[in-house]
Amino acid sequence: MDSQLAWPHAPRWGEQFDVEIIDIDDKGRGIAELALRIGPQLSPRVYHVAVRATVPGDFARVQIGKPRKRKVDAQLLELLRPAPGRVEPPCPHFGPYDRAGRGCGGCSLQPLPYPAQIALKRGQVARWLATAGIGDERIGETVPAASPWTYRNKMEFSFGDDDERRETVGMHPAGYRYEVMDLHHCRLESDAAMVIVAAARAHRLARGLPHHDQRRDTGWLRTLTVREGKRTGERMVEITTSASLEVETSDGPGDPATEAAAFGVALKSAAERAGIRLDSLWWSVHDARRGHRTELHSTHLAGAPHLCEKLEVAGARALSFHIHPRAFFQPNTLQAEVLYGLVLESLGPQGADAHVLDLYCGTGTIGLCLAQRVGRVTGIELSPEAVDNAKANAVRNGITNISFLCGDVATVLEAEGLSRPGAADAVIVDPPRAGLMPAAIACLGALGVERIIYVSCNPEALARDLIGLQAVGYSVDAVTPVDHFPQTAHVETIVQLNRACS
Numbered sequence: 001m002d003s004q005l006a007w008p009h010a011p012r013w014g015e016q017f018d019v020e021i022i023d024i025d026d027k028g029r030g031i032a033e034l035a036l037r038i039g040p041q042l043s044p045r046v047y048h049v050a051v052r053a054t055v056p057g058d059f060a061r062v063q064i065g066k067p068r069k070r071k072v073d074a075q076l077l078e079l080l081r082p083a084p085g086r087v088e089p090p091c092p093h094f095g096p097y098d099r100a101g102r103g104c105g106g107c108s109l110q111p112l113p114y115p116a117q118i119a120l121k122r123g124q125v126a127r128w129l130a131t132a133g134i135g136d137e138r139i140g141e142t143v144p145a146a147s148p149w150t151y152r153n154k155m156e157f158s159f160g161d162d163d164e165r166r167e168t169v170g171m172h173p174a175g176y177r178y179e180v181m182d183l184h185h186c187r188l189e190s191d192a193a194m195v196i197v198a199a200a201r202a203h204r205l206a207r208g209l210p211h212h213d214q215r216r217d218t219g220w221l222r223t224l225t226v227r228e229g230k231r232t233g234e235r236m237v238e239i240t241t242s243a244s245l246e247v248e249t250s251d252g253p254g255d256p257a258t259e260a261a262a263f264g265v266a267l268k269s270a271a272e273r274a275g276i277r278l279d280s281l282w283w284s285v286h287d288a289r290r291g292h293r294t295e296l297h298s299t300h301l302a303g304a305p306h307l308c309e310k311l312e313v314a315g316a317r318a319l320s321f322h323i324h325p326r327a328f329f330q331p332n333t334l335q336a337e338v339l340y341g342l343v344l345e346s347l348g349p350q351g352a353d354a355h356v357l358d359l360y361c362g363t364g365t366i367g368l369c370l371a372q373r374v375g376r377v378t379g380i381e382l383s384p385e386a387v388d389n390a391k392a393n394a395v396r397n398g399i400t401n402i403s404f405l406c407g408d409v410a411t412v413l414e415a416e417g418l419s420r421p422g423a424a425d426a427v428i429v430d431p432p433r434a435g436l437m438p439a440a441i442a443c444l445g446a447l448g449v450e451r452i453i454y455v456s457c458n459p460e461a462l463a464r465d466l467i468g469l470q471a472v473g474y475s476v477d478a479v480t481p482v483d484h485f486p487q488t489a490h491v492e493t494i495v496q497l498n499r500a501c502s
């Protein structure tokens with residue numbers, strides 16, 4: 001493209017441009033810069049154009065979709081020159097949503113060979129951290145995943161229909177809220193999981209069960225969740241439905257509890273015929289009546305009430321976890337082991353009496369691995385269910401030197417006197433995508449520990465927080481990007497901060 005195209009107006013719906021993709025956004029869309037000299041203006045106005053199914057290095061003809069201020073959505077029309085080294089995406093569902101069976105936005109980096117994905121993620125982290133004054137020399141290479149495919153231990157599939165009203169089980173095409181594309185392959189999932197999806201599709205069609213229509217709030221089947229213990233081989237399936245009191249079936253109106261139980265039996269026997277064991281079956285009712293708080297009521301249908309999974313982290317003994325349908329567990333077991341191992345390594349040896357805080361601890365997995373190496377650990381977490389889970393995980397693994405407090409990190413730190421100097425020796429923070437609240441940064445400043453390990457799933461929020469943490473007396477000494485979700489644009493980052501010498 002002419003780098004400064006003369007154009008009469010801002011990009012409009014339906015217009016076509018030839019663009020070079022130079023970056024990728026957090027949704028996995030390729031990003032191009034469109035520099036237009038509009039009307040009589042001498043200097044160009046730069047628009048960022050987001051194009052699904054493209055990767056950096058692609059040169060593509062695109063059609064403008066919804067224009068916003070300076071960020072414009074566009075659809076890929078033709079790949080004029082593929083990025084150097086671009087590979088044919090192995091998944092048949094990859095691509096724009098231009099025909100049935102395409103449009104899954106799950107694995108946007110598939111066209112890039114794995115080493116190029118790894119390099120791209122380091123570049124993303126480096127670009128964001130440069131805005132916090134952190135030079136490239138402090139950023140290590142991205143730690144790759146041992147298995148870049150079939151790594152997910154949990155996937156939620158939707159029941160629905162596609163734009164031609166065919167009944168489907170699969171994923172919402174990227175950018176579409178209501179349509180569901182039929183998914184027959186998923187390279188992030190095991191073959192066994194896809195057998196279960198196929199069995200759900202067959203039973204749904206045979207029984208004539210309607211999916212829940214979000215727009216009209218009618219119908220019944222909402223989602224199918226398949227969980228697999230990658231270390232244990234156990235499987236849990238959860239069918240989630242609406243709260244309707246009656247279900248339309250091919251035999252006339254049916255009772256939801258009877259239909260859910262029959263669905264479970266059908267899945268179990270189809271799995272057994274394929275030599276696949278289902279260890280735990282659940283039915284959950286998503287009750288979203290207008291004027292009420294949305295609730296999820298879960299009924300155990302068959303097998304064990306939980307899924308058992310293990311974590312084998314270098315430098316810690318193996319731990320076992322009971323995962324209930326509502327419990328959070330890192331979706332990539334094997335790479336969570338790598339991530340946690342790096343956290344322990346970055347924290348370094350701590351004294352036998354050391355007190356370490358595990359902030360935003362979720363179900364306590366990091367703190368439980370760490371507890372074996374230090375005097376004591378205190379985990380803080382907002383979700384009461386996660387805290388209950390964390391406590392049960394400690395008991396199950398016989399770990400007694402860890403305690404969990406429920407509430408907002410900054411509020412609990414202050415209320416429990418944990419933001420005073422000397423209250424802890426080191427801190428691990430693993431906040432949600434939004435990053436740390438200013439009050440949490442202030443507490444960490446007041447606490448003044450020797451070392452903080454920051455685990456981040458969002459380099460943009462990380463960069464902002466590192467500016468704040470440097471301002472309250474810490475220096476950033478080492479940054480390690482970790483590829484937790486290969487084939488996607490997500491990157492985890494581990495940052496080692498030390499108390500700055502004054």
Ligand SMILES: C[S@@+](CC[C@H](N)C(=O)[O-])C[C@H]1O[C@@H](n2cnc3c(N)ncnc32)[C@H](O)[C@@H]1O
Binds near residue numbers: 409430431
């Ligand atoms: C990225 S997850 C951490 C998961 C955990 N460290 C692990 O590895 O499994 C972030 C956690 O922070 C919790 N959280 C979000 N806001 C919080 C707050 N203000 N105070 C405490 N915890 C919070 C969420 O409930 C979630 O469990």
